[in-house]
Amino acid sequence: MSELSENAKQIIAEHLPRYPSKQAVTLPALHIVQQERRCVSNKAMEEIAELLELSPAQINDTASFYGFFRTEDNPLGQKRIWVCRSLPCMLRGGEELLAALCEKYHIAPGETTADGKLTIELAECLGACDGAPCILLEDELHLRCSLEDVERIANEPNAPTKKA
Amino acid sequence: MSQTEFKPVLLGRIGKPDSQSLASYRADGGYEALAKSLKMANTEVIDLVKNSGLRGRGGAGFPTGLKWTFLPKDVQGPIYLCINGDESEPGTFNNRVLIEEDPHQVLEGIVISSFATRATTAYFYLRYEYGRCYRALQKAVDEMYANNLLGKNILGSGYDLDIYLHRGACAYICGEETGLIESLEGKRAWPRIKPPFPAIEGAFRRPTVVNNVETMACIPHIINHGSEWFQSMGVPKDPNNPRDAGSYGPKLYCISGHVNKPGLVELPMGITARDLIDQHGGGVWKGRKAKAVIPGGLSMGFMTNAELDTPLDFNGPGRVGCLGLGTAAVVVIDDHTSMIDVLYNSCRFFEHESCGQCTPCREGTAWSTKILERIREGKGKLSDIDLLMEIANSIGTIPGTTICGLADGAAWPIKTAINKFRGEFEEYIKSGQRSQSLALAGAH
Known part of the structure; x- marks a missing residue:
């Protein structure tokens, strides 16, 4: 059975005409696979490689460079929350927020709760220093977050975001 | 012009209702600069930008128009414009606000700049974390295709351009222009040895210009109001420094x-x-x-x-x-904050973001972090201060030991912290105190 969904294959095919090389579709392909499967398995890398006429090692070389992509033995939980620890957030409680979250969910940064619901990551500057401390839920920034805000966000993925 | 009478230019539309839509952008005169540019020769657009004195807003401050002139004159085949939207420098969020709130202003600048540089494809490299920006941009790009502002024969001028959004994957080094190009090509974002510079051999081994988002946002205003208007703001060239570009x-x-x-x-x-x-x-x-x-x-x-x-x-x-x-x-x-904790945070950032290609940067950022960890644990030695300085003086493009400037960025916080706050470091080490933030075990 194919590891890539029909949707993923279609998105990869749609990206091909945008670039003069097939290899340039590597990041878009990795993104769509991880979005659907919460990781990029070895088999998925082989299938991406075949579609892009590369070796699986080339896909792995790129995927492993970006700490963003997860291997199959370490998939993401249903939600991924990044907590910024860079200087502007540190100055306004970012490290305290990260420590409190890790204590609350009994996991270290990078780990996923036992029920598979939540992955907490430490982030370097998320680009929302005007709203420090800030977090990222999947790809949405949430500014000026307290522990209570993050818990609420973790429980309701569609909660309205705080604007700058 | 005094600051009190200054009326925002780039942020002029921010906060207006529906500021992201094409209709509201056009109601405020949007895309008039594009229509004007397309009636000019591309070299006239370059000259206008060159004469304005606009310098790149991404960090290095290189004159934008001059960068465009580095493209070879009689090139056959494609030229690419890459937009650097990988904004990741700690403290920086201006591009996020520009894109989220007024994507058409940035996109108009991109179309004009592509026309000036004769690029027919522009890749907008956007950091993954900016999901809201991504959706605002994609919506704006779709509106542009539907209104003949992108695609074939833009506004009847005969000029064709496609803009594609390309999302990063959370790596600071992709903000370095050749790291960005490598990442765009689907590889690890290892900066390239220069020369060749991107203008000669950039994305997909073709002539390429890489420009910052805020730089692009300036372009339509320069076209609309002219280079003298642009030079009426800011600080003029230093007459005692012939190399100063103002x-x-x-x-x-x-x-x-x-x-x-x-x-x-x-x-x-x-x-x-x-x-x-x-x-x-x-x-x-x-x-x-x-x-x-x-x-x-x-x-x-x-x-x-x-x-x-x-x-x-x-x-x-x-x-x-x-x-x-x-x-x-x-x-x-x-003044309640420990510079030791601040410098540790800085070193840890650059250790995390070093791409690992050049040994001085990979090792220098890692060892400076380890030394500061030791100091924060109360086990520092006074000689650690000079050791940190020795590392800082040895890494980067300024001593000439690395390919890109990431290590210079790692070195400068160390050099300035120690040169300017040396007494605080000495007292801290002598007292043997431990950093209070070590209690936040989960965060380290």
């Missing part, structure tokens, strides 16, 4: 850290750090004093309180030992 135009300043009102403000270039903090950032929080201020993103290093009357133009921060204006992202650190 610091012209409006500039976005990010204010964060220990201030009452963190946020983004637009001012003519050259406001002092003190005025920026007091008049626009609401002053230092909790009635405290600033101990140190970063003038333009973490890589630029630190200014002391006594240096806060330095103007934030392209030359000012360098005069007080900082690396430069950088991204004009001002981070305020109050």
Whole structure:
């Protein structure tokens, strides 16, 4: 059975005409696979490689460079929350927020709760220093977050975001 | 022009209802600059931008029009424009606000710049974390295709252009222009050895220009109002320095850290750090004093309180030992904060973000972090201070030991922290104290 969904294959095919090389579709392909499967398995890398006429090692070389992509033995939980620890957030409680979250969910940064619901990551500057401390839920920034805000966000993925 | 009468240019539409839509952008005169440009020769557009004195807003401050002229003259085949939207420098968020709130202003600048450089494809490299920006841009690009502002024969001019959004994957090094190009090509974002510069051999081995988002946002205004208007703002060339290209135009300043009102403000270039903090950032929080201020993103290093009357133009921060204006992202650190903790945070950032290609950077950032960990645990030695300085003096493009400037950015906070706050480091080490933030075990 194919590891890539029909949707993923279609998105990869749609990206091909945008670039003069097939290899340039590597990041878009990795993104769509991880979005659907919460990781990029070895088999998925082989299938991406075949579609892009590369070796699986080339896909792995790129995927492993970006700490963003997860291997199959370490998939993401249903939600991924990044907590910024860079200087502007540190100055306004970012490290305290990260420590409190890790204590609350009994996991270290990078780990996923036992029920598979939540992955907490430490982030370097998320680009929302005007709203420090800030977090990222999947790809949405949430500014000026307290522990209570993050818990609420973790429980309701569609909660309205705080604007700058 | 005094600051009180300054009317925001780049942020002029921010906060208006529906500021992201094509209809509202057009109602405010949007895409008139594009129509005007398409009636000009592309070289006239380049000259106008060159004469305006616009310098790249991404950090290095290279003159934008001059960069465009480095493209080979009689090139056959495609030229690419890459937009650097990988904004990741700690303290910096101006591009996020520009894209989220007024994507068409940036996109109009991209179409004009593509026309000027004869690019027929533009790749907008956007950091993954900016999901809201991504969706705002995609919506705006779709509107442009539907209204003959992109695609074939734009506004009947015969000029064709496609813009594609390309999302990153959370790596600071992709903001380095050749790292960005490698990442765009689907590889690990290892910066390239230059020459060849991207203008000769860039994306997909073709002539390429890489420009910053805020730089693009300036372009339509230069077309509309002219180069003299742009030069009426900011700080003129230093007559005693023939190499100074001046610091012209409006500039976005990010204010964060220990201030009452963190946020983004637009001012003519050259406001002092003190005025920026007091008049626009609401002053230092909790009635405290600033101990140190970063003038333009973490890589630029630190200014002391006594240096806060330095103007934030392209030359000012360098005069007080900082690396430069950088991204004009001002981070305020109050007098209750330990510079040891601040420098540790800086070193840890650059260790995390070093791509690992050059040994001096990979090892230097890692060892400086380890030394600061030791100091924070109360086990530091006084000789560690000189050891940190030795590392800082050995890594980067300035001593000539690395391919890109990431290590210079790692070195400058170390050099300026130790040169300007050496006494604090010595006292800390002598006392054998442990950092209070070590208790936050989960965060380390």
